[in-house]
Amino acid sequence: MEKLLISGPSRLEGEVRISGSKNSALPILAASLLSEGTVRISNLPHLNDVTTMIDLLNCLGVELLIDEKLGIEIHAAKIDEFTAPYELVKTMRASILVLGPLLAHFGQARVSFPGGCAIGSRPVDLHLRGLEALGATIKIDGGYIEASCENRLRGAHIFLDKVTVGGTENILMAATLAEGRTIIENAAREPEVVDLAHFLVAMGAKIEGIGSATLIIDGVEKLGDCDYKVMPDRIEAGTFLVAAAATRGRVKVKDVDPSSLESVLAKLEEAGATLEVGSDWISLDMEGRKPKAVDIHTAPYPAFPTDMQAQFTAMNSVAEGVSTVVETIFENRLIQVHEMNRMGAEIKIEGNTAFIVGTEMLTGAPVMATDLRASASLVIAGLCAQGDTLVDRIYHIDRGYECIEEKMQLLGARIRRVPD
Numbered sequence: 001m002e003k004l005l006i007s008g009p010s011r012l013e014g015e016v017r018i019s020g021s022k023n024s025a026l027p028i029l030a031a032s033l034l035s036e037g038t039v040r041i042s043n044l045p046h047l048n049d050v051t052t053m054i055d056l057l058n059c060l061g062v063e064l065l066i067d068e069k070l071g072i073e074i075h076a077a078k079i080d081e082f083t084a085p086y087e088l089v090k091t092m093r094a095s096i097l098v099l100g101p102l103l104a105h106f107g108q109a110r111v112s113f114p115g116g117c118a119i120g121s122r123p124v125d126l127h128l129r130g131l132e133a134l135g136a137t138i139k140i141d142g143g144y145i146e147a148s149c150e151n152r153l154r155g156a157h158i159f160l161d162k163v164t165v166g167g168t169e170n171i172l173m174a175a176t177l178a179e180g181r182t183i184i185e186n187a188a189r190e191p192e193v194v195d196l197a198h199f200l201v202a203m204g205a206k207i208e209g210i211g212s213a214t215l216i217i218d219g220v221e222k223l224g225d226c227d228y229k230v231m232p233d234r235i236e237a238g239t240f241l242v243a244a245a246a247t248r249g250r251v252k253v254k255d256v257d258p259s260s261l262e263s264v265l266a267k268l269e270e271a272g273a274t275l276e277v278g279s280d281w282i283s284l285d286m287e288g289r290k291p292k293a294v295d296i297h298t299a300p301y302p303a304f305p306t307d308m309q310a311q312f313t314a315m316n317s318v319a320e321g322v323s324t325v326v327e328t329i330f331e332n333r334l335i336q337v338h339e340m341n342r343m344g345a346e347i348k349i350e351g352n353t354a355f356i357v358g359t360e361m362l363t364g365a366p367v368m369a370t371d372l373r374a375s376a377s378l379v380i381a382g383l384c385a386q387g388d389t390l391v392d393r394i395y396h397i398d399r400g401y402e403c404i405e406e407k408m409q410l411l412g413a414r415i416r417r418v419p420d
C-alpha cells in the first residue's frame with residue numbers, strides 16, 4: 001500500500017487550481033437516475049469516490065459515455081437493475097444516495113445498508129423515515145434496505161429531527177417526482193445541497209427555498225435533459241488555505257466560490273492571515289507570520305464546517321497560543337489528534353472537545369490516516385514538522401483530494417508518494 005512521504009518544514013507559496021466538489025458530484029451523479037433524458041455533467045473531480053459512484057451507475061445498467069476530462073453523459077431511463085451491492089457500498093457510504101432516485105423513478109430500490117466509518121456510526125434513519133413519509137415501504141433484509149412504492153410517491157410535510165446533508169439530498173431527489181407538494185423543514189443548507197437543487201431544476205424540477213432550511217418541492221411527471229457543471233470543492237480550497245496559514249506561506253486558490261467559505265475565511269483572518277477575495281479566487285498571505293490559535297466549533301452550514309475541523313486542528317497545533325476545537329457533528333472526528341501528538345503536538349481530548357497548546361515545531365514521524373480529512377490534516381502537520389513524516393493508509397486521501405501531492409509540490413512542498 002502506498003504512503004506519502006513529507007519532508008518538513010515547508011512553506012507553501014504559489015497558485016493552485018481547485019477541482020470540482022466531491023460532495024456535490026456524488027449526489028448529482030445519483031440524481032441523474034431521475035432523468036428520462038440525457039444529462040451531461042462536467043467538472044467532475046478525478047477521485048476514487050467519483051469512480052466508485054460511476055461504477056455503481058454502471059452496475060445499475062445506466063448508459064454512460066465518459067470523455068478524457070471525465071466529462072460524463074448519462075442516460076438512465078432504461079435501467080433494469082435496482083440493487084446497490086454490498087461490495088460497492090462498503091467502500092463508499094454515499095452510495096445510499098441512489099436510494100431516493102431509484103425509488104422515485106422506478107418504484108423500487110435495494111441498497112446495501114451502509115455501515116459506520118472511523119468518524120462515527122453514520123446512521124441513515126432520517127433518510128428512511130423521510131422516504132416512508134413520501135409513501136415508500138421500507139424493510140431491512142439480509143443487510144439490505146429494500147424500498148418500494150406501489151404507484152408514485154406522494155408529497156408530504158417532513159420535519160428532519162437533525163440537519164442531515166445526505167438525508168436532505170435523498171428526500172429532495174425523491175420529492176421531485178412525487179405527486180403533489182413536499183415541504184422539507186430543517187433542511188441542510190450546505191452549498192453542495194444547493195448545487196444538487198440547481199441540477200434538479202436544470203432537469204425540470206420545481207423547487208423553492210433553495211439555500212434555506214425550508215425546501216418546497218412540487219413534483220413533476222418526469223425530468224429531462226440537462227448540461228451541468230459541478231461547483232468547485234470548497235473543502236479542497238479551504239484545505240490549501242489552512243495549509244498555507246499553518247506553514248506561514250502565501251497561496252492563491254483559483255476556480256473557487258468565496259461565498260461558500262465565509263466561516264472558514266473569518267477564522268483564517270482571526271488567525272492573522274491577510275486575505276484578498278475575487279469572484280472566483282482567494283489569496284492568503286501570512287507575511288511570514290506564525291498563525292494565531294483560533295477556537296473552532298463545528299455546526300451545520302453556514303456555521304463552521306466539520307470537514308475543515310481536522311485541518312484547523314493541525315494549524316492550531318503550531319499556532320501562537322491555546323485553542324479549543326469542539327466537534328458537534330460526528331462522535332469520533334477528533335481521532336487525528338492521537339497521531340498529531342505522536343508528532344509532538346500538545347492536544348488533550350475531553351468528550352467532543354480538543355484542548356490545544358500551540359508548539360514551536362512538530363517532529364516528523366510515521367503516522368496513519370484514519371479518514372479523509374484526518375489524512376489531509378496529517379499532511380499539513382508533516383509540512384509543519386522538522387524531518388520526515390510518512391503517512392500510511394493514504395487511500396483515504398485519494399478518495400477526496402485530486403492529485404494532492406502534485407498540487408502541494410507546485411506550492412513548494414517536499415512531498416512524494418512512496419511504495420510500501
Ligand code: EPZ
Pocket residue numbers: 022023024026094120121122123124125126127128162163164165166167188190192306307329330331372373400
Ligand atoms: C455529508 O455526510 C458529507 N459527505 C460529509 O463529508 C460531511 O462531513 C457531512 O455531510 C456533514 O457536513 C457527502 O456529502 C458525501 P449528515 P452525511 O447526514 O450526509 C447524523 C467528507 O469528508 N445523521 O449531514 O453522511 C449523523 O450521524 C465527508 O467529505 C443521523 O443521525 O452527513 C451526523 O451526526 C465526511 N441520521 C449528522 O447527522 C441520519 O439519517 C450529520 O450527518 C443521517 C445523519
